[in-house]
Amino acid sequence: DIQMTQSPSSLSASVGDRVTITCRASQGINNYLAWYQQKPGKVPELLIYTASTLQSGVPSRFSGSGSGTYFTLTISSLQPEDVATYYCQNFNSVPLTFGGGTKVEIK
Amino acid sequence: EVQLVESGGELVQPGGSLKLSCAASGFSFSASVIHWVRQAPGKGLEWVGRIRSKPNNYATAYAASVKDRFTISRDDFKNTAYLQMNSLKTEDTAVYHCTRRGPNDSADYAFDSWGQGTLVTVSS
Numbered sequence: 001d002i003q004m005t006q007s008p009s010s011l012s013a014s015v016g017d018r019v020t021i022t023c024r025a026s027q028g029i030n031n032y033l034a035w036y037q038q039k040p041g042k043v044p045e046l047l048i049y050t051a052s053t054l055q056s057g058v059p060s061r062f063s064g065s066g067s068g069t070y071f072t073l074t075i076s077s078l079q080p081e082d083v084a085t086y087y088c089q090n091f092n093s094v095p096l097t098f099g100g101g102t103k104v105e106i107k
Numbered sequence: 108e109v110q111l112v113e114s115g116g117e118l119v120q121p122g123g124s125l126k127l128s129c130a131a132s133g134f135s136f137s138a139s140v141i142h143w144v145r146q147a148p149g150k151g152l153e154w155v156g157r158i159r160s161k162p163n164n165y166a167t168a169y170a171a172s173v174k175d176r177f178t179i180s181r182d183d184f185k186n187t188a189y190l191q192m193n194s195l196k197t198e199d200t201a202v203y204h205c206t207r208r209g210p211n212d213s214a215d216y217a218f219d220s221w222g223q224g225t226l227v228t229v230s231s
């Protein structure tokens with residue numbers, strides 16, 4: 001099974017800061033990597049698929065990059081409504097494993 | 108509008124069984140791959156399994172943690188997917204979501220729609 005490792009597990013940043021979350025796969029998954037945002041008490045929502053394609057309706061301050069085993073999710077200017085836990089997911093092969101999550105808070 | 112609505116979650120004793128349902132609307136259910144994802148209280152997301160469409164022989168796949176205990180099925184006439192859970196353990200306590208893989212012309216390598224989930228509690 002492919003293991004997905006996210007870092008950091010949590011972070012605190014100020015409004016307007018640039019925030020980067022990393023996700024590493026234990027073996028290559030091409031670009032079949034998805035990112036989700038889960039706000040407190042809510043259902044996860046798709047942010048990015050195939051590593052860098054922004055889902056319709058997602059603000060352009062979110063971006064994704066990477067291929068193979070190393071991926072990043074960047075929020076260019078952190079907003080209060082971005083407080084959430086972010087998950088990466090291997091979509092290359094079953095089991096479709098998730099990373100452990102990164103909790104983002106406002107400083 | 109794509110909608111996925113889960114039902115069937117309840118309190119069950121360890122060793123017991125439960126069947127969850129996922130009613131879909133607003134998209135071509137029969138052509139879609141349906142997945143189940145669970146989230147234990149205060150924990151992260153865990154993929155449970157998936158079922159493919161009829162052209163792909165309704166092929167299923169499962170996480171190791173549920174393999175041989177859980178079974179996913181579907182009824183394309185009712186636009187409903189099911190998760191049969193047997194030999195339940197306390198560690199199966201979680202909110203269970205059904206999701207769909209996005210369509211070929213958009214988010215086809217991701218889950219683009221999620222149900223609200225149904226809570227399964229395994230406890231004596």
